[in-house]
Amino acid sequence: MRNIIQNLLLILFTLTTLSGFSAVTSVGEINVEGETKGIVPASSTIPLIVSLSIDRSLAEPGEEIKTIEITMPNGFITRLGDFKYINRDGIELIARAVVSGGNVLRVELTNPIVDFQNSLYEIAFDSRTPNTVFEAIFKVLLRNTEDVPIGEFIRKGQADGKINNDDFSLQVIPNVPPAPVSGFIVEADTTGENDVTLRWEKSNDPDVNGYIIYRNKEFTIKVEQRSSTTYRDVNVTPGNHTYQITAYKTIFLQSIRSPIQTVDVLEDTAPPEPPTTLRVVTSNEGVEIFWMGSVSRDVSTYKVLFGSTESENLQTFPDGEISAEKRANESPEYRYIDTRLLEIGSFTYAIIAIDEAGNESSPIKKRYRVFDRPYPNPFTPLSNDPDFNTVIFPARVVDDADGEFSVLLFNLNGILIRTLNAQIGETELKWDGKDENGEIVESGIYLYQIQVGDSYKTGTIILAK
Structure with missing residues (x-):
């Protein structure tokens, strides 16, 4: 009976394999190293990278990955020594390469993949391209420890998380370089920045994908638009430079380089533009300072300063130097938290931008007032001055209280006209003079009740239109 069951399982596994079904799901793409488009010149040696996103979370017995097999189109040739590496999530794996017929590259892993993780695999190798022009389709197959295919050929798709080819095809184009670039000139900045502006005439060749600028014959800058005719090289080291x-x-099929242009770059003496849109917000973490960055491209640091409104002498916080560098997907706003408990009074927060040469911008400032009562009182909702058109109710008005924070507003007849409720973490509530219907109420005296937890405090507010 046991033999019958084993034979049935073997037959089921064989049928599943032959049908091309696999619990391992994969997508992949092929790219030219250093390129975003899948274009290669004929009769050239090109560095290629195959990226595979392989999901083994539902893998079944018999789907352990031992070999990754890449079949190249006719005319593409690779040799044993052309294999460079295979990485899994950035960590190199131990493997050996086997080349069959010049156009089949088998990457055999020393340790088969048996876990159930979703990982990114990258295989790098060189290949000779054919001397004919066509769309070249690559195929990639996973094989198990018995060298049996795990499903069908991997389907094409976004695998490496980058904006590039996202396909298993490469377009082979004639090995004819474009014409040289005309009208190339360089100019050093004359306003105190250590920048260089470069200009040239647009190429009329529709196969041109962009331009490569060489500074001092080696350092390269890639401009990825054929329509581009200008580029600003920022923060160039002072001194003599060639372009x-x-x-x-x-990048493997370029025009000849233009004649050398020489320029003298002076020291950076120009202060950057100041930051913009400074706002100060009270929260349960402290006083939060937000600002938008300077438009100047050479800003390296922002400095957060603080002082009393009456004093012109603002001091930098000990931890108040904030890097201008932003990570991907990060908010465009910068943020700093002053965690101190401030005394009653009027204060100033300021932000300055500092460039790589240490030049400082003029500060952008914001006044911040700490009261033990609602302010301003009276207030004028029709005013254009933000310091007087909204009344602020601080939670600290209610001493030594903790809990939900709200403000109730009544007219002199005792009728409730507006309820303000704080979100979690808010320590101030603002009233713009409007009732629950969004209409500005009449001028006069209004009663307020500030409630924090089970404690409350009452008083009056004067509204003047």
Whole structure:
């Protein structure tokens, strides 16, 4: 009976394999190293990277990955020594390469993949391209420890999380370089910045994908638009520099370099533009300071300063230097939290921008007032001055209280006209003079009740239109 069951399982596994079904799901793409488009010149040696997103979370027995097999189109040739590496999530795996017929590259892993993780695999190798022009389709297959295919060929799709080819095809184009770039000139900045502006005439070759600028013959800058005719090289080291430019179809098929242009770059003496849109908000974490960055591209640091409104001498917080560098997907706003408990009074927060040469912008300032009562009182909701058109109710008005924070507003007849409720973490509530219907109430005296937890405090507010 046991033998019958084992034979049935073997037959089921064989049928599943033959049908191309696999619990391992994968998508992949092929890219030219250093390129975003899948274009290669004919009759060239090109560095290629195959990226595979392989999900083994539902893998079944017999789907352990031992070999990744890449079949290249006719005319593409790779040799044993052309294999560079295979990485899994950035960590290199131990493997050996086997080449069959010049166009089949088998990457055999020393340790098969048996876990149930979703990972990114990258295989890097060089290949010779054919001398004919066509769309070249690559195929990738996973094989198990018995060298049996795990499902069908991997489907094409976004795998590496980058904006690039996202396909298993490469377009082979004629190995004819574009014409040299015309009208190339360079100019050093004359306003105190250590920048260089470069200009040139647009290429009329529709196969050109952009331009490569060479500073001092080696350092390269890639401009990825054929329509571009200008580039500003920012924060160039002061001194004498040379520039050249090429047009490129791919980075492996460029025009000859333009004649050398020489420029003298002076020290950076120009202060950056100040930051913008400074706002100060009270929360349960403290006083939060938010600002938008300077438009100047050479800003390296922001400095947060503080002082009393009456004093011109603002001091930098000990931890108040904030890097201008932003990570991907990070909010465009910068943020700093003053965690101190401030005394009653009027204070100033300021932000300055500092460039790589240490030049400082003028400060952007914001006044911040700490009261033990609602302020301003009286207030004028029709005023354009933000310091007087809204009344602020601080939670600290109610001493030594904790809990939900709200404000009730009544007219002199005792009728409730507005309820303000704080969100979690809010320590101030603002009233713009409007009732629950969004209409500004009449001028006069209004009663308020500030409630924090089970404690409350009452008083009057004067509204003057």
